Amino acid sequence: MFALIDCNSFYVSCERVFRPNLNNKPVIVLSNNDGCVIARSNEAKELGIKMGEPAFKITDFLEKNNVTTFSSNYVLYGDMSHRVMNTLSQFAPEIEIYSIDEGFLNLTGMLVDLEDYAQRMRQTICKNTGIPVSVGIGPTKVLAKTANYYAKKVSEKGAFILDTPDKIDEALKIFEIGEVWGIGRQYATMLSHHQVKTAWDFIQLPDEWVKKKMTIVGLRVKKELEGVSCLPMELIAPAKKAICTSRSFGEFQTTIEPMKEAVATFVSRCAYKLRRQHSCAKTIMVFIHTNGFNQSDPQYAKNIVIPLPVATNSTIELTRYALIALEAIFKAGYRYKKAGILVTEIVPETEVQQSLFDTVDRDKHAEIMKAMDTINARFGRETLRLAVQGYNPRWKLRQEKLSQCYTTRWNEIITVKI
């Protein structure tokens, strides 16, 4: 049996831990740049606020309905996620951290009453972290996901267990096909044209048909729904094959200087992520574009891929190439909204193909990076950085409703007034 534990309205719940006065009130969290709604409390959902809704379209509505709004605080959510996963890992020998707010447990061979065990997980996580979670349990990952859906939607106890063929049958017969994990909008539409409305309809289809129309991936989903486990636990997160850092600017940029600062900052994030997974990248891509939503503005979008002479994770070296790339694609006369960096062709740092004609002292770079990472780990991100990253960036994110980093910064720790 697999369990899927999913935090309820995770970002909202993180904010509420430190603002308990917001319990039972409508609360939402916005995406970066205070753009779209990406997390909603149940009360906010009941008000009809949609996932992905642009915030500016509902400003008046939010005020009228006393909806508390937060900017995204990923430092806080990341740390809270660690705490949840730590507690969760005590409940089974095998845990897969599937996303910031979800984890699978492998309960195979565990002689426990599943109902009890699910409740113990919920209580312990709530006690240790303050985060409410839902628990779904089933014989495959897809069925555990399905069970989790019912845990959230119908169960009053926050847990749901699909452990007998009858229960599974009953659940699948009323489970909308588009809600199945692995069936997205396109497939749901395609399937509905073939009179497939529910998960149960779906598993009545012939395997060959499903494979032809939906590739092997779709067939796996079908098998999992039938109770045949095809998706194994992934205990160790595999090294990333691509790493991207990109941001929308708080204000439009029309000159190259602030964009250089932005690009250099994004490179430093990418390089850090590479070092953290002990990898180097052989290719870097820089992209910039204007605001596609604004039809009346002249539009421009361009990316450029730079193959590197030797795979690297040095911020200094990557920045040099990225700035050359930016110079090459930047065109004056546009209002730029976004820029980003993508590094690919990632290899383990122990398997870097050297070059006979290398002019870079790689040992020295490695030492500098190590020193930088040590200092920044102790004194905070970007304490030590390249001068080209600048200060007081003009491109900064809009974050008007940012909460404190209660759990990771001493000077932002919660204050209790008596």
Next chain:
DNA sequence: TCTGGGGTCCTAGGACCC
């Protein structure tokens, strides 16, 4: 005026190799 930021996998088709 204001619309996020990450990732993965699969397949088909074309170019190329012997």
Next chain:
DNA sequence: TCTGGGGTCCTAGGACCC
């Protein structure tokens, strides 16, 4: 009239996830 057989690598596009 007849024109082999077996591969790899790369890319673009399309689907999905949080």
